[in-house]
Amino acid sequence: MSTKNIEELEKEFQAKIDADIKIEPNDWMPEAYRKTLMRQISQHAHSEIVGMLPEGNWITRAPSLKRKAVLLAKVQDEAGHGLYLYSAAETLGLDRESSIDDLHSGKAKYSSIFNYPTLSWADMGTIGWLVDGAAIMNQVPLCRCSYGPYARAMVRVCKEESFHQRQGFEIVSLLANGTPEQKQMVQDSLNRFWWPSLMMFGPNDDNSPNSAQSVKWKIKRMSNDELRQQFIDVTVPQAEMVGLTIPDKDLKWNEATGHYDFGAINWEEFNQVIQGNGPCNKDRIDARRNAKENGAWVREAANAFAEKRKKKELTH
């Protein structure tokens, strides 16, 4: 086997990417590519797991048996997404345990949206409609991501997310057409979740340091601002359809660009939430940490039991 120098390897690697050939776990890849993916996939996995909490908050108070069942199924799907994303990260050499420790220590990030509280039942609709809607915008391009295991995980995730999005919009639309109390509940929910949903796409392109390289590697296939604009263009007519008002006085259709113009995003708030100062950052991480600590004895017992069984099998 001939030894190739790094430069040649990188050239071959980029050629594969340019030819849309998927990179698989055992293929050579630049360290920076591996690191970027590990960061992105584990962040995504953490977002699924932390994302269980704001919705889990309403399972015990769901207003009907049907809604309770649907919400349980949805949160269960999110746990499933977390599982296969952690598995995708493991193919890059990042084990689940240390990844989770990074989440708990604050080293690893997750989507800032989950640091906002769920204050009413309408939030279960809004989250499905806006948050899952935004997630789909982000994730559909990732089904064509250059890294095989991530792209394949995304295909499955996106199918379920689009189901969640429809369910969310169904709740929103039902409430928007409901009693005055219900209308007020859902409008209030939209008011609270609109701007944080726009922030889900990340900083503006000129403030997004990792974007250019990620686009070149086809880890990212559309820029933050492009995705955000696409989300707004799709969502505004949906709000109009059910008679809800988007809380942005600068929002208006621009004939010339064929897009909606929208108001300034409060990036100071975004940065504060990312840095841990959002309304629920501490609650979310505490909940995850408590789950881990309170479950330590269970995991130890399962391991000890498995060891005992192994020994038993060996002596028989």
Added chain:
Amino acid sequence: MTTQEAFYNYIVRLGDDSLILGQRISEWCGHGPILEEDIALTNIALDLIGQTTNLFELAVQIEGKGKDVDQLAFLRLEKEYTNLLLVEQPNVDFGYTIVRQFFFDVFRKLTFEALCQSSDEKLAAIAEKSLKEIKYHLKHSSEWVIRLGDGTEESHTRVQAAVNTLWKFTNELFYQDEVDQKVIELGLGVDTSLFKEAWQLHVEKVFTEATLTIPANTWQHEGGRKGTHTEHLGYLLSEMQYMQRAYQNMEW
């Protein structure tokens, strides 16, 4: 008590058991000891809520007053819920949750196996469908009882404590009154006394493997079937009923 009333009450009891246990289990969602268990517990909660829905649909048909399942599920007074005391007990920790589930699963499996022969076709169909889920639940809870019982010293102590606390609610599983007599006579419901021994044997078998013991004090509590509950149910209901009570007569 007419046959119709007895059968209605009988179905509501079966549905209340899964409703209240499903509500309890769903409190775990997002807080499980490992991600796989989060998924498993959520799945069990989902199955139990599904069983409740099917049973309540049948109940409101039998009653014939045009109620919907959510009125039955969410808008009764505490004393009108007729679930077993066992299922309303708090989660405490994963050990309690598993032991509670295990006692219930063994009982539910025996009950629903027998209900597959109910003279009411709809109930028999619900039983058959639910049985597949219940068998999985029982496998899951049995495996964990064994793992925790025969795991570490700490897990053994914890799960034995759960057994000691929850044992006093197990006799009520076999509670029978005029409701049961009526439905048994007509072949609609099942005579649980016929499988009380099977229940005990099953529990003992799993406990032997788990190195757990049945407590010596056998004083037993009952009251759930008549609407006399433990203090825990009121809190569970105030949370569960919140939306339906605060926003009345609305579609969700």
